[in-house]
Amino acid sequence: xxxxxxxxxxxxxxxxxxxxxxxxxxxxxxxxxxxxxxxxxxxxxxxxxxxxxxxxxxxxxxxxxxxxxxxxxxxxxxxxxxxxxxx
Numbered sequence: 001x002x003x004x005x006x007x008x009x010x011x012x013x014x015x016x017x018x019x020x021x022x023x024x025x026x027x028x029x030x031x032x033x034x035x036x037x038x039x040x041x042x043x044x045x046x047x048x049x050x051x052x053x054x055x056x057x058x059x060x061x062x063x064x065x066x067x068x069x070x071x072x073x074x075x076x077x078x079x080x081x082x083x084x085x086x087x
Contacts, residue, residue, distance in 0.1 A: 004032075008042040015055040018081040022059045040065060055080075
């Protein structure tokens with residue numbers, strides 16, 4: 001795991017159930033505001049179930065990608081209480 005990935009995962013681990021952050025917000029939180037695409041790539045490589053990658057969405061409110069598919073991401077978010085219209 002790279003230092004960048006470690007920083008991303010530490011931020012994402014702190015996103016509470018029922019809440020989301022954007023890729024851009026995660027990038028800013030790790031001190032690298034221009035790296036939102038790299039944040040997405042790091043999350044795509046994650047295999048640790050303790051890192052809730054599904055809680056990170058695009059800045060335009062769309063779900064964005066997910067290693068297990070967007071439908072699964074939406075299912076997880078809705079199960080946690082995130083309302084679909086707010087995505």
